[in-house]
Amino acid sequence: MNDILSKTEEYATDLLTKKLDSKFLYHNLRHTQRVVKSTKELLNFYNLKDEEINAITIAAWLHDIGYTVSSSDHEEHGAKLAKTFLEGLNCDANLVHTVCGLILATKMGHSPKNLCEEIIKDADCSHFGQHSYLETSELLREELTLLEIASFTRKEWRDKNIELFRTQHHYYTTYAKENWQPIKDENLQGLLKKKKKNNKLVKKEKLKVSLKNKSPERGIQTMFRVTMRNHLKLSDIADTKANILLSVNAIIISLILANLIPKLDNPSNDYLVIPAAIFVIFSVTSMIMSVLATRPNVTSGEFNKEDVENKKVNLLFFGNFHKMKLEDYEWAIQELIKDQEYVYSSLTKDLYFLGLVLDKKYKLLRWTYTIFMIGMVLSVIAFFVALKFYGPERIIELPT
Template identity: 75%
Template sequence: MAHIVKDTEDFVTDLLTHQLDSNYLYHNLRHTQRVVKNTKELLDAYDLNDKESEAIELAAWLHDTGYTQGFNDHEKNSSIIATKFLKEQGYDEEGIKKVSELILATQRYYEPKNLSEEIIKDADSSHLRSKSYLETSELLREELSKLEIAEFSPKKWRNENIKMFRTEHRFYTDHARKNWQDGKDKNLKKLVKSKKKLKKLTRKEELKVKLKNESPERGIQTMFRVTMRNHLKLSDIADTKANILLSVNAIIISLMLSNLIPKLDDPQNDYLIYPAAIFVLFSVASMIMSVLATRPNVTGGEFTKEDVQQKKVNLLFFGNFHKMKLQDYEWAIQELIKDQTYVYTSLTKDLYFLGLVLNRKYKLLRWTYTIFMVGMILSVIAFFVALKFYGPEKIIELPT
């Protein structure tokens, strides 16, 4: 039966190539060939008789053929397939029994009882010492997912691997312990190092999130930022409203000066003097109020060191420092940022005085709109009364 190993290799290669589900990314022909290669390495290290060595090599080739029948009970199915194939090849009953026992010895928690079982057991787990272990292990994780057997996150899979390395697996043969253990230990170190790195990174991210969510400083800063933005927006709105009124009244006065006022020289148009005067008066008043609402108010622009030390000056408002030298202002800012309370006090003052400015602007705007509205109403009434009771019998249309 010298040809039995070659025939078995051909049979397994054909079987796994054509009948194995493509979702088996790890338990495939490549894995079987790797197990056979490492089995031969172990056989070379021990002086076993030819019959026993042959049985071990046959078991290495046939031990995963059961995956063609499904994931569950694949060792038993592999044993059944091996028994059937070897009988067809005329292999002796004692040899078939030996091969079948060796295949069943590859079960995960099986403890080998002799050297042959130790060899096949170590060869089946030889990938634990390979340099490509992390990539190979990832193929197994994907295989379990694709076959809907188990779903592992990368973190959980890493933990399962570390647990298996430390408590569930060991090499049985002296050759494996001497030559393969170092590679296994290196892979374990890589896993542990990756776990620590991820744990450190996760802890750092959790700390960032915690500080972001729980830090009162962030909440205070957000409050000041949002409030300041709202105040500035309200100030822009007030300025826009004042500019609109200023522009409208300027246009009205321009039209009055160019069209209506020149006609007042004619004695026949004396009845228009009072309505025109009311119109112009209220328009001018509206313009003055609009200017007052938008006119900036700049303070002295100077402070002393005592003011800074006693925290009397608000260094965040330009009106308090625009006349100071750069080095004096830099010194003052350094003093400001040393004291968190001073910073918040300055921001509070900034908001407070900005609120006072807004209050003044909106009060003036309210009066401006009121004056404009009253002026328009009175002017229209005055023109109507003048035309109705004091105008000529034939009303001449005024050019627009």
């Protein structure tokens, strides 16, 4: 009999290694070895006859070889293969019949008729009562997808396993109930916890979406934030343009003072007085307007409680509170944040007055660049006319 067991193990190992499709991630040699190990664990607990022990062990090795033929009705295919193999070894007819019956007993939904069938059934589902169940179960889910038998999401697979644990599966042997059932219960609790956690996350996301859709708060805040940022960028651009023009005119005036003005003391250079005056006047005017465009305008910086209560003061602009005491300003801010309408009103006023400042800046800048351009053109024309009609007979080259 030991010879038959060793040949059975060799036959099953060879068949499941060489002829089984690689898509079988769960129903493979590893699963068969796990079932055989669980079978021996159960057999060590029960005092069975040698014939029963041998039949159950052989059935454990051969119970899934039918998958090498087809993924459907694999128990029937496995029983046929087992019968052919055992008959080839000249095994006793009773042993062949018993082994085939045990293989067919592993079919889902079959109710075991005796202890031997209970043992093989419990051994085949021993992974339910093992700590590695989640990893093993995931392999089965992937196998079903690869074989195009069924496709489950992780959530659907978890729900299906919960239903299986609760209503479709239970252990039959006393040993399995005492030793494997507690771990199976732990696995079920783990699945339920994951489901509960997932449900909470789903509800939380749905609530976020609902609040986002129902409440315009986020959209309003985004609108104020983007508009304020754009206004500040435009203000920075205006200040940069004014500073550029201020710097250019300062350099021009410095060059004129250093190189041209000293030459005007000579009577022979009187023809350059008017062009130089035009040049300096327009440059100075451009500088003055550039300064006006960037010059800050600070208000009184004070308010009273009546202004806050009547919502007349904008507490978000520093020019309205820079002279107030900290305690008064803190009180005013607390009053502001209590009233949502007051907050939006203050933000609106802030944007409005910032817009007025930008309008003033850009109007001044437009006039400044226009005056600078006109001044450059007139100055060049004036120098040309002066040199052409009023200058000396030959043009004196000015030092650089």
